Amino acid sequence: MKKYVEKNDVVVLIDSNFRKYIVDTNSKTDKIKGVGVLDPSSLIGKEYGKQLEIGNKQFWILLPSVQDKLQSVHRRAQIILPRDAAHILINCSIESGQHVLEGGIGSGSLTIALASAVAPNGKIISYDVREDFIEHALKNIRKTGLEQYVSTKLKDITKEIEEKELDAIILDIPNPWEAIENVWNALKVGGYFCSYSPLISQVEKTVKELRKHSFIEIKTFENIQREMVVSIHGTRPSFDMLGHTGYLTFARKILQS
Ligand SMILES: C[S@@+](CC[C@H](N)C(=O)[O-])C[C@H]1O[C@@H](n2cnc3c(N)ncnc32)[C@H](O)[C@@H]1O
Structure with a gap:
């Protein structure tokens, strides 16, 4: 140390x-x-x-720490907050050495959490349709010293995924259901999928599409977290509770029987 x-x-x-x-x-x-x-x-x-x-x-x-890096991200688009990022890391079993694809990069907040988890031998590949977002995210990522674990592509993830045998794919885009076919083809057998969506209507369309393909363990969660304020007068939930962020839908690729 x-x-x-x-x-x-x-x-x-x-x-x-x-x-x-x-x-x-x-x-x-x-x-x-x-x-x-x-x-x-x-x-x-x-x-x-x-x-x-x-x-x-x-x-x-x-x-x-990873937490410090996430909390200092300059935001442009809505970011995936640490409480949801933590859930994604464990539910998708993201580990050092893995190859993980993300779409889109936004401000690079989730990218930082993912890159910290796959370092020092893994890689995050991030697709985004907007060059300005890629540049903004890379600025945030460079500040954390994690840029060597991230490569970016100016690409629409619903149109094509070039990589194969990926350990996990995480989507934070408005229309994730349109990428499911590509996701299934690009994941390794046993690989994990996660989609982060603010609206239930997006979740329903995504799950419907997942069920048309060979995926198991299809589950959707919402994380609700309350901070407790501990003072000499007593302990109570914080008045500044953060409300809804997004729904997390998970699935795991298998082969057709
Ligand atoms: C809400 S932001 C992602 C925020 C990011 N997860 C974070 O934690 O900072 C959504 C991003 O997805 C990108 N996007 C939207 N549709 C896309 C698509 N079809 N393929 C790739 N990127 C896409 C947008 O340009 C935007 O940068």
Whole structure:
């Protein structure tokens, strides 16, 4: 375990409101809200775990966890939040060394969770129909130091999937049911599928299409999570509960009997 920040380290700065900023000590400058421009090399030599002053603000400095990386993503499209990403990782049995396809990349939030899980020998292939989203996502991914585990393709996943024998395919697109035929052809036997959709109507169309192909363990979930606020006066659920995010539909490829 490193004690002090070294050259080439990627660190996370956490302010007193637990806002997080991933900083690559190699980059020339970085902007931090309420502080302005920071010279990242000035962090080299600081002790991990200690609080330090930048501008007039206090920050803890740590090596970034996957959670820190996900929480510092700059969003453009709606992202898959850590609570749903965690569910996807376990239900699709994503492990180090696997090849996983994702469509679309959006802001790259799920990509970061997937890349962390398949590193250091696996690969995430991300399709998106919009070049601007790919560029935006890659900016977020580069900040986390995971770019070597991600390759992107400007492609419509409902039209074609070039890869074969994939361990898992995860879709976060408006019309996942239109990609099911391609998904079945591209997965290895026993490979996992997951689709993230905000609407029940999308889930119904996707499950209908899954049932036309050889898939087992077709299941849909909604994750509901409540934070508990623990204070000296007592403990209660947080008033800021995050409501609906999306439905997660899972399935596993088998061969026709
Ligand atoms: C909601 S965003 C994905 C967010 C992403 N999961 C994240 O966590 O940051 C949906 C993305 O799917 C892309 N998309 C929509 N239809 C697509 C398709 N048929 N093939 C590939 N990408 C598609 C959009 O351009 C958009 O970037």
